[in-house]
Amino acid sequence: MDNYNLLQENIRKRIEVTEDEMSYFIFLLQQKKYSRKELILRESEISHNFTFIVSGCVKSYLIDNKGEEHILTIAPSDWWITDINSFVSGTPGNLFLEALEPTTALLLSREKQELLLAKIPKFEKYFRILTEKAFAVSQQRIIDYMSLTALERLEKFVASYPSVISSLTQQQIASYIGVTPSFFSRMIKGKKIF
Amino acid sequence: MDNYNLLQENIRKRIEVTEDEMSYFIFLLQQKKYSRKELILRESEISHNFTFIVSGCVKSYLIDNKGEEHILTIAPSDWWITDINSFVSGTPGNLFLEALEPTTALLLSREKQELLLAKIPKFEKYFRILTEKAFAVSQQRIIDYMSLTALERLEKFVASYPSVISSLTQQQIASYIGVTPSFFSRMIKGKKIF
DNA sequence: CATCTCAGTTGACCTAGGTCATTTTTCAAA
DNA sequence: TTTGAAAAATGACCTAGGTCAACTGAGATG
Numbered sequence A, B: 001m002d003n004y005n006l007l008q009e010n011i012r013k014r015i016e017v018t019e020d021e022m023s024y025f026i027f028l029l030q031q032k033k034y035s036r037k038e039l040i041l042r043e044s045e046i047s048h049n050f051t052f053i054v055s056g057c058v059k060s061y062l063i064d065n066k067g068e069e070h071i072l073t074i075a076p077s078d079w080w081i082t083d084i085n086s087f088v089s090g091t092p093g094n095l096f097l098e099a100l101e102p103t104t105a106l107l108l109s110r111e112k113q114e115l116l117l118a119k120i121p122k123f124e125k126y127f128r129i130l131t132e133k134a135f136a137v138s139q140q141r142i143i144d145y146m147s148l149t150a151l152e153r154l155e156k157f158v159a160s161y162p163s164v165i166s167s168l169t170q171q172q173i174a175s176y177i178g179v180t181p182s183f184f185s186r187m188i189k190g191k192k193i194f
Numbered sequence C: 001c002a003t004c005t006c007a008g009t010t011g012a013c014c015t016a017g018g019t020c021a022t023t024t025t026t027c028a029a030a
Numbered sequence D: 001t002t003t004g005a006a007a008a009a010t011g012a013c014c015t016a017g018g019t020c021a022a023c024t025g026a027g028a029t030g
Helices: A005-013 A019-028 A084-089 A110-119 A122-147 A150-160 A170-177 A181-188 B005-012 B019-028 B085-088 B111-119 B122-147 B150-158 B172-179 B181-188
Strands: A029-033 A040-042 A049-055 A057-063 A070-075 A096-099 A103-109 B030-034 B040-041 B051-057 B057-063 B069-076 B096-099 B103-109
Touching: A005 A019, A005 A049, A019 A110, A019 A122, A040 A084, A049 A057, A049 A070, A049 A110, A057 A103, A070 A170, A070 B122, A084 B122, A096 B030, A103 A110, A110 A122, A110 B172, A122 A150, A122 B069, A122 B085, A122 B122, A150 A181, A170 A181, A170 B181, B005 B019, B019 B111, B051 B057, B051 B069, B051 B111, B057 B103, B069 B172, B111 B122, B122 B150, B150 B172, B150 B181, B172 B181
Parallel strands: none
Antiparallel strands: A029 A103, A040 A096, A049 A103, A057 A070, A057 A096, B030 B103, B040 B096, B051 B103, B057 B069, B057 B096
């Protein structure tokens, strides 16, 4: 199984496409490998690509004006990730993207995406569905932030992404759920969470 | 100018459509009027519709397990609103939708949307763009929640939605930015925010 | 005009989570 | 196998924001 299989399945789960259509999509992609801790995107750069994770894991995060890092999303394999704000507007974003482990990814640039969608409008549906799902997840995250305690958010995170947990440090999980590492440590003391 | 003009402009800002295509979209819509405080959607109902606000204002909110209300989004005229989670999955959601003032809306049901997209795939693009934008806004909201103080979030909210402020109570603004009404009151004391 | 309800304010006190510096543990690289 | 750096734990203290109840005030309703 090559590096495109995972993406092909991901697409076929959502829309029906012919071999030719699929080939054209794949033809537009650029494959890249990143080593652990390698930066894929820096703050104030324009996010030119939609990035599909074939293997490995990537986080997006921002550095606030106190210098604190906050993890926004964590993308394991079979997920797309980008700085959506920057990607959509074509303006510099405020997110970093960084590989958490050795990662293989497929990049679809905005221009290539436009080519793709112009030539095979069917893929509009694929991206609409992806974006709807991402939007729904993002909304739920806001809800959780407003209505759950840190411990509840942690439990939910662990339940939602059990496979990702092991490749994350406590600091990273703390950052994702929105607490400091030291509070996180105290919070889980005595409890068996993982 | 009738009730469909606003939507037509909204669409034409994003994609090019013929009169016929536009007419078909409009043909699928159901127009509804809501009075102040009228519930459009209740928790644990399925959100069958995408709702376009022609005039008035609608909020989406949830009630957490302590009985507290949290406002998730506020949609003034020219915006779409729904419980995206429920709408996309077709399962019962956990949001309420409520008119904040007398409101005229255009409803597009999931089935009608599917008809529309099947017949005129061009509209896929319209909904993809809408959803991308909504997703970007949602992501930014999470970022703000993680990295700003309550006062900073308030200032940002006021700057972003100046026209909406006047039709909201302090309690509602407090709920949107995620603080209690009493803290909100203290927080703005002495400051001229509005 | 009276009253009722609900938004907003305020006082007194509380707590979830933050800060910062120090220590201990883990784990990758030489 | 050692070593060095980063992750995690922890003590002492701090603060943003919450809680709850009492009070004020203004617009709606009779």
